[in-house]
Amino acid sequence: MSVAYGPLRPRILTMQSNLLKLTPGVHAGVQIRPRWPARHVRVDTHVLGKLQTIQTELPAEITLILTRGYEPRASRLGFARRQFRALGIGAFRLLYPARLDELADIFGSNGHDVDGTHIDVSFSLNGRRVRMLPLGVFTPPAWQQRRVRRCASALAQIRAALMRHGFQIHRNATESLQMHCDLAR
Template identity: 45%
Template sequence: MLELLKGESQGVRVRPRWPSSKVLIEQSTFIKMIEAQSMLPPSIRLLIVRGYESKSSNLGFFRILSRWLGIRVFCTFYPERKNEVSDIFGSNGHDVDGTHVDVSIVLNGKRLRFLPFGVFTSLTRQKAVAAEHLVVIHVVKDALRQCGFEIHKNQTESMQIHCDYKG
């Protein structure tokens, strides 16, 4: 397992999602991420923000608490989306191994944020924010798929570009 710190590694940017200070990722997954980056034009950069997160780490309790609270708030705002709770608030494999990663897109040096309110961004708002960059999103997701990554089916998780390396 590789330990990536904030910065750039072999052409791929890394910025661990708060409160983490590093991203843990399997070497084979990272190699494929580098391959996906090489398929993109120079104006588009991949930004790895999340990888493996051990349940037993110091942040484990914090994550459990924030998920519990997040679920309550999400269900209050979006009672019609309760069926998405496990997709959005589950670990989605991040606690299994380093083949499950969240990736952002940097376009011309600026990070694109498709979830301005995190997972609490409405589906309508997600679509509106993404509409401006649909071509870029498709190019990135196609490169990831060609390199063996599977993009999460849930729209919100897909906008976080949660992907699993299937090798």
């Protein structure tokens, strides 16, 4: 089934039950930029609709970027993520021994292997992508805090809009900067 969003032709490859498989591009104002090594983002149709509504409510200089959605555990991408996760856990333990209590939050699947309602969102400001975690989860907390201060207004607007539309932002500070959120139904 093909679904059109906005004036452009749809970039939806397939639709399985309520999941859309989105390729990189823009869908009614929401940019799709899969996180490496993924080539697409699978997301619940209801979630995409909510993100599109949120995008229309945000100031013109803020653009939402959907980076991650559903990733089946039994796939090559799921296998790759598990391998990278194992390496990441080892490195994180060495670099941040005082933050071991965050390992499950940061390196767990956080629902991405359950369904398309668990997503990661980023944003661009005035056409420029804002990277809250330039070194991924290895970005030092002091850098994270500096970036939060620099983008506080846009970040607050996006988070407020997500919560108003039923999304719950992850409780972990690092995960919340990736704007990992779950749609509460």
